[in-house]
Amino acid sequence: MECILVGTGGMMPMPYRMLSSLAVRLNGKVYLFDAGEGAQINWKKARIGVRGLKLIAVTHLHADHCLGIPGMLMLKAQMESPEPLTIIGPPGIREFVTQCRKTLEFQINYQIDYIEWPGDKTGIAFSDEQLRILWEPVKHTRFCLGYRLEEFDRPGKFDSQKALALGLPVGPLWGKLQDGLSVTAPDNRTISPEQVLGPPRRGRHVAYVVDTRPVPSIVSLCKEADMAFLEGMFLNEHSEHADEKGHMTVTEAAEIAKKANPARLVLVHISPRYEKSDLGRLEEEAAAIFKPVQAGRDLDLFEVRFPE
DSSP, rough: EEEEEEOBBBBBOOTOOOBBBBEEETEEEEEEEOOOOTTHHHHHHHHOTTTTEEEEEOOOOOOSTTTHHHHHHHHHHTSSSSSOOOEEEEETTTOOOOOHHHHTTOOOOOEEEEEESSSSSEEEEOOOSEEEEEEEESSSSOOEEEEEEEOOBOOOBBBBHHHHHHTTSSSSSHHHHEEEEEEOOTTTTEOGGGGBOOOOBBBOEEEEEOBBBHHHHHHHHHTTEEEEEEEBBOOOGGHHHHHHHHHBBBBHHHHHHHHHHOOOOEESOTTTTOOOOGGGHHHHHHHHTTTSSEOOOOOOOEEEOOOO
């Protein structure tokens, strides 16, 4: 699993920092969180490839988080026989995309499925053959969602000594057991996976939460995650702007991380008032409360390893 920061800024794209957007790549499929204006520029710079783009998850309907969707849709439409795309997000995301297509009159040669927040406490927004995505409301100046991506658990570790003791020779039967299938031993006994596998092993978990004041739902979204991408829009000296505009300081993001205990914290959605040379200050302020932490830079790539 790889996490690629397509952008790390907030409010407006800057020459040195595009708008916050995270691509998670797993087994050739790509799950994109937010797409502000110009998202396809860094997408192409990162050479992510559009064939695998399976889902776009939108936090809220502010320009710096959704104006890049039409460009991403048109980029995908340049392919021959593209696979369907799912767009999930707050109420109104279907109308926004549909109206953009109607007004701009651009053609799409693939199916788009929409999943909007239903207004209840259902935790699972989307799932496919390899992962699920959960959502929870956070607190911004308009309705906004935070997300958590969870790879499904893997089978437990295979015990070769147990398999041999059960009379199973090295070969294809071992592979079937590791895939969770029962097999027939040479003496016609049925051997189940539970007889040779350890307990299930947790998959990798990634949280993405931006544009919010500190609320308990952020802690649950980030709880024990392997990576947490949280907005750290302001230094503490500018906290009045964070409170007024519905954002978090790096100190508040670090305090949430201290409660949730993710393995790694990456600060994103950084205010345009801070240049590249200021990122060290954001890191230092957050690190006084929680480690490991770093300020995200555009096109940063993180390999997410299994917890064990």
